[in-house]
Amino acid sequence: MKQTFSGSQTIAQIVTDFPHAANLFKEFKIDFCCGGQQSLTKALEQKGLDEETFIQKLRTSYEEEKKRGEQQLTMWKLVPSDKLIDHIVHTHHGYLRQELPVLSSFITKVSRVHGEAHPELIELNLLFHQMKVELEQHLIEEEEILFPLIKRKDGQAFSPSEKSLFEKAETEHSTVGEILQKMRSITQDYTLPEGACGTYTLSFQKLELLEADIFQHVHLENNILFTRFTQ
Known part of the structure; x- marks a missing residue:
């Protein structure tokens, strides 16, 4: 099933559904711990970041991580x-x-x-x-x-x-x-x-x-x- 992200989700929910997103939040200095209950839209507005661009980064990161995980599991069959x-x-x-x-x-x-x-x-x-x-x-x-x-x-x-x-x-x-x-x-x-x-x-x-x-x-x-x- 394809993972979807939206501005209405809280930071904590996004990291819960996709833990690797924490790396992206760290990169843009978005607090996903103490500030985890605010919406993605609000967090991006506070940082002056474009929501559509950021969500696309999340989607790309998710797809890359998913593909990497599948490749790794397949690889271990040959090891x-x-x-x-x-x-x-x-x-x-x-x-x-x-x-x-x-x-x-x-x-x-x-x-x-x-x-x-x-x-x-x-x-x-x-x-x-x-x-x-x-x-x-x-x-x-x-x-x-x-x-x-x-x-x-x-x-x-x-x-x-x-x-x-x-x-x-x-x-x-x-x-x-x-x-x-x-x-x-x-x-x-x-x-x-x-x-x-x-x-x-x-x-x-x-x-x-x-x-x-x-x-x-x-x-x-x-x-x-x-x-x-x-x-």
Whole structure:
């Protein structure tokens, strides 16, 4: 489905729907955090920027990013397993290790400050930290057990007990996916309340980015890497 942008959308909504737009807003010094609740039209007027030109830049950036993502996913089908594993560890595992502690701090703060008025944030905090524990253990098991096994036996047959490690990893992926779905549901697709503070806004934006990265991460493992040894 083609992404559309309009001046009536808030800055926060545009970044939520298209996280890479944050780079464009930074380039033009448009505040997408504390000023995220104002409309694109108003933000552009304040900067003296032409709305039609800016929206075209957004559309072009979106199409380029979409094409880049599709090309990258296709490319990984041709990459040897050891190189694919290195990419997953350095890019996606590295991202999680960097972002999970940051998000933990943000979501805990937002839950503590705004939880009384928005009780869904208390549940969000619990769900996020459940997922954080699941992911941190999952990364260790992959890096210390499953991935070394794949590198060691690439091209050789796997025993039934070794194949069960793939099933376990996929089950853990499903568990994380279910938690992500619950988090999105209770926040009504990460819809921000009127007057949301900067930390509140940034937390939801980062959760959207986290979800997108996990989806790509799991796709590379379930649909590309693991199928080489389980089918």
